[in-house]
Amino acid sequence: MKLKELSALLGLSQTTISRALNGYPEVSEDTRRRVLQVAQDTGYRPNRAAQRLATGKAGSIGLIMPTAPEQSSDMHFAEFQSGLAEAAIRQDFHFVIMPTHRQDEEQAIRWLVASGSVDGYYLAYLREDDPRIPLAQSLNLPFIVHGRSIGIPEDYPYLDVDNEDAFYSATRLLTQLGHKRIALLNGPSELDFALRRRLGTERALNATGLQLDARHVRHSLMDDEQGYRGMREILTGPERPTAVLCASTVLALGAVRAMNELGLKLGRDMSLIAHDDELPLLKPENFSIPLTTTRSSLRAAGKRVGERLIAMINGAQPPLPERELWKAELVVRASTGPAPQDI
The missing domain is CATH 3.40.50.2300 (Response regulator)
Structure with missing residues (x-):
């Protein structure tokens, strides 16, 4: 299928078809959808080199x-x-x-x-x-x-x-449940989202007269092994917390493994809230004890x-x-x- 043939099939000029395929704003949305659908049905693919010469765009x-x-x-x-x-x-x-x-x-x-x-x-x-x-x-x-x-x-x-608001809301839920010692397994400290999540956690704790204990905070890459190591260090350290916030469900996977090794029951001995990016291979509802989450795809x-x-x-x-x-x-x-x- 060539552009000339596609033009005859659609009853539109080659220029209009080219503009529709390249997303030009002057082409109506109905025309664009029609052109894209017929192009897909016929297997038409524009010549990339010619397209670049015509539009000045790399695509x-x-x-x-x-x-x-x-x-x-x-x-x-x-x-x-x-x-x-x-x-x-x-x-x-x-x-x-x-x-x-x-x-x-x-x-x-x-x-x-x-x-x-x-x-x-x-x-x-x-x-x-x-x-x-x-x-x-x-x-x-x-x-x-x-x-x-x-x-x-x-x-x-x-x-x-809104990472700050997400972790503010999560921390507020934990304080309403009576938790006073809350840990944080966060992403790398230099990244903006991790900084904002820590700020949200601290703001919610400060609102109830509490503080985030530096001994209960870990910043790391967000993988299972880091979640396990960070959670185990915190749980075997001084003044064990009763709840933890995890910056991802991947960190939470490791954190839950550490709790299980130490004989702690999730939801009873330890509460956990994770941020859920809606990862298809790690759904929070499929954990043995479904995870409370802040969710954003x-x-x-x-x-x-x-x-x-x-x-x-x-x-x-x-x-x-x-x-x-x-x-x-x-x-x-x-x-x-x-x-x-x-x-």
Whole structure:
């Protein structure tokens, strides 16, 4: 199937079809859907080289992926990318992923933009006062941020979860259940989401005259082994807590393993609340004792970031909201209960 044949089949000009396939805003949504459906049904694929010459666009979105020899694979990253891919496929965009060492990220962004291989890109794993944001603002290419950066004015396009509010609500539930010693298994301390989750936890504790004990806090990569080690250290240390907040269900998996080894019953001897990114291979309701969670879908976030970035590239009118802050849902299950009275 060639463009000329597709034009005859649809009764539309080749220009209109090309604009519909490339997401130009002047094509109506009904026409765009019709063109995409027929293109899919007939197996039509635009000539990428010709498309680039005609539109001046690469048809790709970019990602700078920090990596290091000691860094393990991350299912959270994979789930976000699945949502991003869903949006990209619908608009026939490709990915360009540039791996780099963390200390070289800014230079990698400059190379990616200068290469002309992408029409836009997104930033992830935001840190406090993240220098990548002012750099991106100085470059002439659309970008969007997944997350935010404490210390930088929020005048850039982003999508984030209200992590501070999520952990404030989770901690407040635990204090209402009578828990006074609450532990925190958090993500890496330099990342913005982890900082905000700790702030939310501290704010809820302070509101009831309590404090977060530094001996009961761990920052680490969010995997099962780190959850196990951190929880075991805390439970075998001084003034054992009666509840724990976990920054992911992956950390919670390790934390529950440590509790089981020490003969502690989840929901009775220890309460646990985890953040649920809706990972398909680790559902909180499928734990032997279902987990109470703060829930927000990483896949949905990836899809939304992709939709917004592609709309920016295509000059959507009216433009989509520049800043979105999603609320996490608190879902109460059996892993939380009243604080034990004998501790």
